[in-house]
Amino acid sequence: MNLKDYVKNVPDFPQKGIQFKDITPLIGNGKAFQHATKLFCAYAQKVGADVIVGPDARGFIFGTPVATQLGLGFVPVRKPGKLPRETLTETYSLEYGENALSLHKGDILPNQKVLIVDDLLATGGTIAATINLIEKSGAEVVGIAFLIELEALKGREKFKDYPIYSVLTY
Numbered sequence: 001m002n003l004k005d006y007v008k009n010v011p012d013f014p015q016k017g018i019q020f021k022d023i024t025p026l027i028g029n030g031k032a033f034q035h036a037t038k039l040f041c042a043y044a045q046k047v048g049a050d051v052i053v054g055p056d057a058r059g060f061i062f063g064t065p066v067a068t069q070l071g072l073g074f075v076p077v078r079k080p081g082k083l084p085r086e087t088l089t090e091t092y093s094l095e096y097g098e099n100a101l102s103l104h105k106g107d108i109l110p111n112q113k114v115l116i117v118d119d120l121l122a123t124g125g126t127i128a129a130t131i132n133l134i135e136k137s138g139a140e141v142v143g144i145a146f147l148i149e150l151e152a153l154k155g156r157e158k159f160k161d162y163p164i165y166s167v168l169t170y
């Protein structure tokens with residue numbers, strides 16, 4: 001099964017010059033979604049993850065089926081203002097302006113082995129902030145898994161010290 005058949009390229013969305021990779025056809029197809037989940041699960045087992053972390057919001061879509069398949073916990077990293085208890089927060093730069101991500105204190109335990117799962121690696125800003133939150137919790141990032149990696153943006157270079165797995169590369 002070629003999963004690229006289920007990713008639609010949408011030029012100039014959300015702004016001119018961006019080639020947006022739309023993954024909704026993939027998650028809308030049971031066999032394709034299951035195939036992608038199996039690949040993520042195999043990687044999670046290979047790196048010995050004992051918890052899955054997914055960034056808001058597409059990391060939830062790809063991370064939660066991996067967690068349930070393997071009987072692991074899933075921890076969400078969320079946009080600010082969404083988590084009700086005390087949080088750790090990381091601010092990071094976007095092409096224009098800033099963004100922030102939060103994690104509940106205590107949701108990830110010290111020494112846990114974390115696999116981060118997300119939809120797409122572009123510049124890597126989201127994942128850099130996610131790694132900082134996990135490491136501030138005292139846990140170890142044992143791997144980072146993406147459905148899609150946009151190689152031209154060289155996001156991978158930010159994460160030389162971490163094992164990275166991409167199901168699809170463009």
Ligand code: AMP
Binds near residue numbers: 018019021119121125
């Ligand atoms: P980044 O922090 O630059 O690695 O990108 C963060 C998030 O933005 C990714 O997880 C995607 O959800 C989204 N994103 C960035 N570029 C694209 C793209 N070309 N197509 C679809 N989603 C994108």
